[in-house]
Amino acid sequence: MNSRGLRSQLKDSVPVAGFCPQSQFGVQDSLRGGFSSVKNELLPSHPLELSEKNFRLNQDKMNFSTLRNIQGLHAPLKLQMEYQAARQIQRLPFLQSSNLALDTLRGSDDTIGFEDILNDPAQSEMMGEPHMMSVSQILWSFHPVSARKVPDVDVGGSYLLESKFGLYF
Amino acid sequence: MMALSNVLEAPAAGFNFENSSRNAALQAGLEGQTPRPMKTGTTIAGVVFKDGVVLGADTRATSSEVVADKMCSKIHYMAPNIYCCGAGTAADTEKTTDLVASNLTIFSLNSGRKPRVVMAVNILQDLLYRYRGQIGASLILGGVDCTGSHLYTVGPYGSVDKKPYLAMGSGNLAAMGIMEDGFRPDLELDQAKQLVRSAIQAGILNDLGSGHNIDLCVITDRGVDYIRPYQESQYKDHRTNKYRFRQGTTPVLTDTVVPLELEVVEEKVQQMETS
Numbered sequence: 001m002n003s004r005g006l007r008s009q010l011k012d013s014v015p016v017a018g019f020c021p022q023s024q025f026g027v028q029d030s031l032r033g034g035f036s037s038v039k040n041e042l043l044p045s046h047p048l049e050l051s052e053k054n055f056r057l058n059q060d061k062m063n064f065s066t067l068r069n070i071q072g073l074h075a076p077l078k079l080q081m082e083y084q085a086a087r088q089i090q091r092l093p094f095l096q097s098s099n100l101a102l103d104t105l106r107g108s109d110d111t112i113g114f115e116d117i118l119n120d121p122a123q124s125e126m127m128g129e130p131h132m133m134s135v136s137q138i139l140w141s142f143h144p145v146s147a148r149k150v151p152d153v154d155v156g157g158s159y160l161l162e163s164k165f166g167l168y169f
Numbered sequence: 170m171m172a173l174s175n176v177l178e179a180p181a182a183g184f185n186f187e188n189s190s191r192n193a194a195l196q197a198g199l200e201g202q203t204p205r206p207m208k209t210g211t212t213i214a215g216v217v218f219k220d221g222v223v224l225g226a227d228t229r230a231t232s233s234e235v236v237a238d239k240m241c242s243k244i245h246y247m248a249p250n251i252y253c254c255g256a257g258t259a260a261d262t263e264k265t266t267d268l269v270a271s272n273l274t275i276f277s278l279n280s281g282r283k284p285r286v287v288m289a290v291n292i293l294q295d296l297l298y299r300y301r302g303q304i305g306a307s308l309i310l311g312g313v314d315c316t317g318s319h320l321y322t323v324g325p326y327g328s329v330d331k332k333p334y335l336a337m338g339s340g341n342l343a344a345m346g347i348m349e350d351g352f353r354p355d356l357e358l359d360q361a362k363q364l365v366r367s368a369i370q371a372g373i374l375n376d377l378g379s380g381h382n383i384d385l386c387v388i389t390d391r392g393v394d395y396i397r398p399y400q401e402s403q404y405k406d407h408r409t410n411k412y413r414f415r416q417g418t419t420p421v422l423t424d425t426v427v428p429l430e431l432e433v434v435e436e437k438v439q440q441m442e443t444s
Contacts, residue, residue, distance in 0.1 A: 045190035110279055112271045115182040
């Protein structure tokens, strides 16, 4: 149920760079990652690392393409607009938001998985400096290609919603 | 900009793989002397009888060659009408069954219905397949729901099998032999209990990873009977003596008292405000 037809969808996944933990200023973190080597940075050190990074993305992709095949293009288009809207409801940039609307849309508000128990971002011990985070968010919003942390799902390969639709209704 | 220490990327929720390259390097360095997780090298079995399901398990947990727990409980609760026997890495079976139990409880609260065994099986299958066997849990689920009594097995890679009688764990070959010989459709409760008991017994006698007591769990539409232990091990720990020394065993030869002379160096009086 979770992994049908995975290979064909992987081309737009989250980029693989950034496997090695980095400390301040982008320097290799020897304590956590071992000595720096090119192989370490390009390849995942754990078989599950890549599939876990892309898991939600791939699941969404598959669900949307199934929905498109069954109900036609309008169904995933409408749903994606709702996802876009829900994703915009955030708190201040340095505070963790609960993403309740997004969870409700996805249906994951009444399930418990490892994402809710392990490494909960709301319980993280580190917080970015408020001023720098707000400034950085403003600067990123001026970037020509909307550089999001979570790239949107690509429906059918030819409709890129994020560059065409905003919240204009 | 993103490399500045003040601009933080919130860590992704779920498993964190930051230390895996370090762990791989450590394992290569330690050359096999790494600590081993606690496994339940086990015999677990289940059978569907006339009115429900009987699940059975032994109670030994091993950590490579040492018995880590003589009375561990391998039959886990999942729902009031569904129980699960777990073999494999002990922590994995516990946590996975807990997670599924929580999800089933949420479902019951949301919908007002009792969960079905097939729901638990589907959730488990998705979970275990997603982690590609890294979660070492082989489970036998049994339960009675509105559609009847069911017995399923889920392997660590996400394989599912539905049968009227099953055995899993390191002692499953011995247990399966007994099951194959003794199983009939529509057994009575006592016959079913005896069959599971003999199967687990065979596993205990013939497998090093299984031992000690036998636990049984009988699930019917009237309720659950968790019999722990159903049969106790014959190799019990009988201590013939008390090994505490009584008072006065050690004779006192000499007794020296040295009083500590304390000298008053400074005396200060401080008024306490009691108004």
